[in-house]
Amino acid sequence: QGRLVESGGGLAQAGDSLRLSCAASGRTFSGYGMGWFRQALGKEREFVASISWNGGHTDYADSVKGRFTISRDNARNTVYLQMNSLKLEDTAVYSCAAARGLIATPNPQLYAAWGQGTQVTVSS
Numbered sequence: 073q074g075r076l077v078e079s080g081g082g083l084a085q086a087g088d089s090l091r092l093s094c095a096a097s098g099r100t101f102s103g104y105g106m107g108w109f110r111q112a113l114g115k116e117r118e119f120v121a122s123i124s125w126n127g128g129h130t131d132y133a134d135s136v137k138g139r140f141t142i143s144r145d146n147a148r149n150t151v152y153l154q155m156n157s158l159k160l161e162d163t164a165v166y167s168c169a170a171a172r173g174l175i176a177t178p179n180p181q182l183y184a185a186w187g188q189g190t191q192v193t194v195s196s
Contacts, residue, residue, distance in 0.1 A: 074099035081190030094168030102146035105176025110164035122176035165189040
């Protein structure tokens with residue numbers, strides 16, 4: 073079946089950096105695109121970033137472009153989200169997800185497996 077487990081969230085100040093990790097267990101996700109999504113309190117889930125199965129293609133939401141970087145280490149079955157220059161509006165629960173195919177997209181319906189999420193709180 074496989075599990076995705078996020079880590080690295082926490083409390084940060086505006087302007088700080090955090091790195092989230094998404095570790096897969098139980099099966100390999102190296103042949104699948106992966107994505108990060110977030111959901112702030114009272115808001116709908118939104119796409120943050122995605123990466124293709126081999127890391128050759130990445131995509132970002134406009135709100136994080138230039139500040140966040142998604143990467144993956146297939147040997148470790150882990151995906152990362154480096155978040156720099158954090159803003160108050162980045163506060164949310166961040167979840168990783170495995171796509172149904174090689175390429176990941178902003179459409180959450182095209183993802184087959186989800187982690188439980190990790191809270192990121194940015195304060196001023």
